[in-house]
Amino acid sequence: MTILIPQFDGLFKALRLFRNNQIEACKDECTNLLNKNPLDMAAWALKLSCLTDTVYVDELENEELGIAETFLDQNVIAPNARPGTSFQRPITTGKAMNPIMRPTSTAGRPLSGVSRPMTSLRSGTMEQAVRTSRTARTARAVSSNSARQLRLATASMASNPEGPFIMLQRLNIDKYGADPMVNRQLFEYVFYHEGDMKTAHQIATIATKAANYDDWYWKNQLGKCYMRLGLFLEAEKQFLSSFKNHRLPETYSYLAKAWWAMGAFSRSRHGGASNHCATRALCTxxxxxxxxxxxxxxxxxxxxxxxTIQATNIEAIACIATNCFYDDKPEIALCYYRRIVQMGVNNAELMMNIGLCCFACQQFDFALSSIQRAHSMASEEIAGEIWYNTGHLMLAIGDTRQASRCFRLALAVDSEHGEAMVNLGILQQMEGKLDQARSLYHSAISKSPHLFEPHFNLALLCTQIGETNNLHGVVVNLLTPERAIARSFPTLCKYLSIIVVESHIIPCHEKLQ
Incomplete structure (x- = not known):
């Protein structure tokens, strides 16, 4: 007996393809349906969903800062915030992670288990801002949102030689915005695919009026439009109004993001944790x-x-493993990293972390093979970090010559690597090459101002060669509020007291009369 496999056709076939995540095939099927009947609204709405799905970006993960947000932010009250009151400055609280026990990123914050937006480069600097596209349709400075939407829309249009699917200039916004059958698909297409915030805001406004201001979905979409436009107070009003209709974790997340952008960190922290504590997105x-x-x-x-909510969350596993490693628990961290490998993740960063954990656990054979694999898989972006960690392992086994070579290779790949400059300067100072060591310390201070190690080592070098005047400036810079951890060093306090006493004894040089 033969079993007949049903053959789908028409709109049902397109819906089946969309459900199976075969987006391109679904789009082609919708195109065929529209060629037969251009007034088929179901196929039209489904094709809008297909086009949106190819360029969808989660708004909650969109945290990059472009040139406009960095240098033309009109929401900033004080450009030089006090220490501990802004994310743009290093953390100075006593409960922050000790940078001696745990290194910091180029943003001046402790390393996490995964890379996220706004953590790869130091915030508020040009080298981070210029990473976004420099193409814009208006005279306004390029922001990360506009650049991303332009790139996504351009890429999607390049795959369609016939041009855009909808001519927004000729579209009857009042008609389609009030139609509950297609207005959601149309809004998402305009918001994500075209990046036209003005038209998207117009559609959301008309749809909100058509729903008698009782639909939480459209209030959230209005808030998203206001956030894209930089109107955070208006976005806050929309999200708070959405709570009157329905309370969702998504709304809490968007409201927290708006408060975060306005600087209300305590409100964003305690906004919806008690109401939706078992939601993965909100916990993240x-x-x-x-x-x-x-x-x-x-x-x-x-x-x-x-x-406990999602046992396969790679980000949570990686961050817990990183915390265990820096808490002197490399065995537990190694178990977490091996779990990530079992889940199918295979990259240079993971192999390097496994190698470091194996080295800390005295499993030298596994450590060597993991580090070699990390070097073979490393890309140019992370090769500097791989060589830097390899240099630390060389120092641990006492091979200073190989460690110096590793730090030089790290600087050859990444000339902005301040930590490698500090360690290489220490090795040069141990060899008696004081001028080269001083140059490396000064370069590290200029490249990585959040580090306190180059200031401390430069102060020791000035003490060694007897440069008391330069020592005073270095120690004063080291004891600034941004580097509060350095105040716990009794050696620095002793140096500062000696310098202050000597400054009262030795007069300044005056011109001869």
């Missing part, structure tokens, strides 16, 4: 806030809560 955002505030222990507890 809470961990981001804890990490930005320097509360690593609280963020680790939130990641454990995420694993």
């Amino acid at each position: 955002l809470i961990t981001y806030l804890f990490q930005q505030l320097g509360e690593v222990a609280e963020s680790n507890e939130c990641y454990k809560k995420i694993l």
Whole structure:
């Protein structure tokens, strides 16, 4: 007996393809349906969903800063915020992670288990801002949102030689915006695919009026449009109004993002944690806030809560493993990293972390093979970090010559690597090459101002060669509020007291009369 396999056709086939995530095939089927009947609204709406799905970007993960947000931000009250009151400056609270025990990123914050937007480069600098596209349709400075939408729309139009699917200039916004059968698909297409915030806001406004202001979905979409336009107060009003209709974790997340952009960190932190504590997305955002505030222990507890909700969350596993490694628990961290490998992740960063954990656990054979594999898989962007970690391993086994070579290779790949400059300067100072060591310390201070190690080592070098005047300036810079951890060093306090006493004894040089 033969079993006949049903053959789908028409709109049902397109819906089946869309459900199976065969977006391109679904789009082609919708195109065929529209060629037969251009007035088929179901096929038209389904094709809009297909075009939107190819360029969809989660708004909650969109945290990059472009040139406009960095240098033309009109929401900033004080350009030079006090220490500990802004994410643009290093953390100075006593409960922050000690940078001696745990290194910091180029943004001046403790390293997390995964790379996220706004953590790869130092915030507020040109080298981060110019990473976005420099193409814009208006005279306004390029922001990360406009650049991303232009790139996505251009890429999608390049695949369609016939041009855009909808001519927004000729579209009857009042008609389609009030139609509940197609207005959601149309809004998402305009918002994500075309990046036209003016038209998207117009559609959301008409749809909100058509729903008698009782639909939480359209209030959230209005808030998203206002956030894209930089009107955070208006976005806050829309999200708060959405709570009157329905309370969702998504709304709490968007409201927290708006408060975060306005600087209300405490409100964004405690907004909806008590109402939706078992939601993975909201717990993830809470961990981001804890990490930005320097509360690593609280963020680790939130990641454990995420694993109780979703046991296969790679980000939570990686961050917990990183915290275990820096808490002197390399065996536990190694178990977490091996779990990530079993889940199918295979990259240079993971292999390097496994190698470091194996080295800390005295499993030298596994450490060597993992590090070699990391070098073979490393891309140009992370090759500097791989060589830097390899240099630390060479120092641990006492091979200073190989360590010096590793640090030089790290600087050859990444000339902005301040940590490699500091370690190479220490090795040069140990060899008696004081001028080269001083040059490396000064370069590290200019490249990585959040580090305190180059200031401390430069102060020791000035003491060694007897440059008391330069020593005073170095120690004063080291004891600034941004580097509060350095105040716990009794050696620095002793140097500062000696310098102050000598400054009262030795008079300044005056011109001869």
